Amino acid sequence: MTMIGPENADQARxxxxxxxxxxxSRVELADALGLPRARFGAEVDRLAGQGLVETAGPAASRGGRRSSLLRIAEQVRFGAVTVGEGRLDVALTDGELTVLARQAEPVDVRLGPEAVVDRVVELLAKLRxxxxxxxxxxxxxxxxxxVAVREGAPVSPPALPGWHHFPVRDTIAAELGCPVQVDNDANVMALGEQHAGTGxxxxxxxxxxxxxxxxCGLMLGGALYRGATSGAGDIGHLPLSEDGPxxxxxNTGCVEAYCGDSALVRQAVTAARAGRSTALGDRLAAAGALTIADVAGAAIAGDPTAQALVRDAARRLGQVLVDLVSFVNPAIVIIGGAAPGIGPVLLAEIRGAVYRRSTPLATGSMPIVLSDLDDRAALIGGARLISDQVFAAC
Amino acid sequence: MTMIGPENADQARxxxxxxxxxxxSRVELADALGLPRARFGAEVDRLAGQGLVETAGPAASRGGRRSSLLRIAEQVRFGAVTVGEGRLDVALTDGELTVLARQAEPVDVRLGPEAVVDRVVELLAKLRxxxxxxxxxxxxxxxxxxVAVREGAPVSPPALPGWHHFPVRDTIAAELGCPVQVDNDANVMALGEQHAGTGxxxxxxxxxxxxxxxxCGLMLGGALYRGATSGAGDIGHLPLSEDGPxxxxxNTGCVEAYCGDSALVRQAVTAARAGRSTALGDRLAAAGALTIADVAGAAIAGDPTAQALVRDAARRLGQVLVDLVSFVNPAIVIIGGAAPGIGPVLLAEIRGAVYRRSTPLATGSMPIVLSDLDDRAALIGGARLISDQVFAAC
Structure with a gap:
């Protein structure tokens, strides 16, 4: 495969x-890079020759000779893929990582990695x-x-049975003939936040x-921190109690066993069957099953049982966050992926749990907010992930 | 004050x-820096002119013209200070951060920052x-x-009443006429580990x-991570339970309230008074008080009550570490500051708690070990802290 990309650190910047x-404008960019004009022009020419940058018309005049605008070339398109547990979401972005085209469809990840990755390749080829x-x-x-990022493959994934060590990265790269990067979804969404969100x-x-x-994705000192073996931020299976669900x-009592969508739905079904919630009971009778959207909807509509379920999950998540926030001392916590409409209820409980018990230096003024990127976080983040590699000096 | 130090990134490296x-040898160093010989020679001359490097004799021959050895100049000496809750420890190191001279004495930090910092300055001036x-x-x-590192002062320190926002850095710097850096002791000890220990x-x-x-000190990606407001690693007041001691x-139920030395000693005194431990009771009767060394000594000698106290504290610390290790995914955990001889007992319990409940990707092969630097960690780390600043390009 032909490698296209910057030849040196200045081109990468x-x-x-x-x-x-x-x-x-060229003038601003040369200043920002601290390069003499002639040298700057030579670097731009080389990038233009590779089809990576192009002129986008004249810049607004600042007096004197008019400068022209540069931009990432139109033909630079990144692919972004989110494999959810029930949904495949594929997109193309431009060089500024704006989503231009997108196709989503249901997926059954239990069909195994070959079938799902084949479909990812098909969809990307179609959008291309x-x-x-x-x-x-x-x-x-x-x-x-x-995900073992250096290997480009998932490792012991509870949600993706049969995907252990499947070479997701190399399979897609070989099919499409371009560089590919694979990472855990929370990490990718953190990258999306860094690029286009509150982050x-x-x-x-x-x-x-x-x-x-x-x-959880950890953005530390301006870079995604993955830990010694790509395991940083795996909070789903931290123990909240010795003998929980x-x-x-x-294991028992993991964060996910209390706070994951499936856990909430399971508890909601139990409550509905026990007659503890008319709203959930009616919905279960009508649809034969409940979803997280049903639980969220009932909670928003004021059903006390559904609200108690959501609040309890949020409070438990808050207990974990107390430790993590005190330990890492971030400037802000951004929460994403909540069912639509449920955010404010979650946030109130999480804030209560965190602010009540964390250390003053770490959290005196630390905001906890909801992501405003909705389901684009992972797509923008996927494009960011690969663009960080493609736009790095060889 | 005259600023002495490297003028550019190559000199700093x-x-x-x-x-x-x-x-x-000069030959090796020029290779390591990737500098042409003439340029390398010029940088060395400038550093030598500032009294920062000097020739240390001929290098072993690799055939051809003999190269000479370079080293940090003899006259480059760093001061390192550890303020403990009951002990002041002051040292001078050479440019490789080896401790050359050291003086320790008891200190009562409740005398306030002025008195203690004055004494620090006196001792450093004496060693100098x-x-x-x-x-x-x-x-x-x-x-x-x-410690708010940018400010060079402690912030709301429970163990240092009266020190809140006292300008420790600037006071010492003004008195001694040299750059000073101040940080939390766990951070400094992590720097010591990075320089001369298992780290x-x-x-x-x-x-x-x-x-x-x-x-806790977090060494992430080769650099000390302090968080957004220098609060990273403050684990002493994480809640282990809602209603503990x-x-x-x-607050109640903090890590320190279970695992700190004072907590262990307090529990040991209670046990001794209640007649639950002959060893601790005899020692209390003889000395009128117990120390952490007494508790450790009794545990090592096989006293079951003392052993149970130590094991319980270690198990609770392990519970916190499960979260932190899964979250950060370090390559190794190094434990320091334990009372002499008690390490193996602590380690067994901590390992048990961590290995039993942490996630496979984060901890499949992660060692937990005792520091082998004993009480030099903070002094070497103090020298490392300031040398990182002094040996950085201006």
Missing amino acids: LLRLLRDDGPR AEAGLARLAGVGVALPAP RAFDDFLYVKLGNAVG LCVCG | LLRLLRDDGPR AEAGLARLAGVGVALPAP RAFDDFLYVKLGNAVG LCVCG
Whole structure:
């Protein structure tokens, strides 16, 4: 595969500036990079020759000779993939990581990695063809699993049976002929926040991902921190109690066994069957099953049982966050992946638990907020993940 | 004050190489820095002119023209200070951070920061005079407190009443006319481990500091991670239970209220008075009080009550570490500050608690070990702290 990308650190910085801040004038960019004009022009020419940057018209005049605007070239398109436990979401972004085209469909991850990865490749190839491109600049993939990033494969993923060590990265790279990166979904969503969300303003933040699986991305000192073996942020199976409910991982009392979507739904079904909630009982009778959206809907509509379930899960998550926040001392905690509408209830309980018991230096003024990126976080983050690699000096 | 130090990144890297690896030949160093010989020679000349490096004799021959060895100049001496809750420890190190001279004495931190800092300055001036130096290259200070590093002062320190926002850094710097850095003792000890301990081999480790106060230093990606407001690693006041013993911080059930030395001693006194331990009872009757060394001694000698106290504290510390280790995914955990001889008992319990409940990707092969630096960790770390600043490009 032909490797296209910056040849040196200055070219890499230029590409990242254009990705993160959008089109800018040559004069501003040369200043930002601290390069003499001639040298700057030579670097731009080399990037333009590779089809990575292009002129986007004249810049607003600052007096004197008019400068022209540069931008990432139109033909630079990143692929982004989110494998959810029930949903596959594939997108193309431009070089500034704005989602341009997107296709989502249900997926059964228990069909195994070959079938799902084949479908990912098909969808990416389709979007690539619709965009009239011969090649993607790269693809970033978010999996609901612990991922050994150097290997490009999930490791012992409770939610992806049969995917252990499947070479997701290398399979997609070989099929599409472009660089691919794979990471855990909470990490990828943290990257999305860093690029386009509230996280943009902070070097140090935690992104907490709710859902069937509960995870956390650690943005420390402006970079995603993955730990010694890509395991940082795996909070889903931390023990909340010695003898709580059984978890999919085989242990008892894990965070996910209390706070994961499935756990909430299971408790809601029990409550409905026991006649403790008319709202949940009616819904169960009508649909034959409950979803997290049903639980959220009942809670928002004021059903006390549903509200108690949500509040209890949030309070338990808050207990875990007390430790993590005191330990890492982030500037902000961003929470994403909550069922629509349920955020404010969750937030109130989580804040209560965290503010009540954390240390003054770590949390005196630390905000806890909801993500405002909704389900685009993982797609923007996937594009960010691979663009960080493609826009790095060789 | 005259600022002495490297003028550029290459000079800074050269000084750090010599600090970390000791004397090396000019040929090796030029290779390691990737500098042409003439340029390398010019940088060395400038550092030698500032009195920062010097020739240490001929290098072993590798054939061809003989190279000479370079080292940090003899006159480069760092001061290191550890303020313990009952003990002041002051040292001078050479440029490779080996402790050359040291003086320790009891201290009562409740006398307030002015008295203690005055004494620190006196002791440093005395060691400086004995070494025949006009000036120290810098001083690193470890405090048993949360420290706002940018401000150079402790913040709301439970163990240092009256020290809140006292300008420890600036006071010492003004008195001694050299750069000073102040940090939390667990952070400083982690730096000591990074320089001269087991931590040398790892980019990502946690250093857990036991003692009256319990703290943690986070070495992430080869650098000390302090968090958004210097609060990272403050684990002493994490809640282990909602309604445990009262802590000095005013909350109940904190880690320190279970695992700190004072908590262990308090429980030992209670046990001795209740006649539950002959060994502790005899010691209390003889000395009128117990120390952590007494508790450790009784545990090592096989006293079942003392052993149970130590085991219980270690198990509770292990419960906290499960969360932190899963969250940060370090390559290794290093435990320091335990009372002499007690380490193996502690370690067995901590390992049991951590290995039993942590996630496979984070801890499948993660060692938990005792520090082998004993009470030098904080002094070497103090020198490392200030040398990282002095040996950085201006």
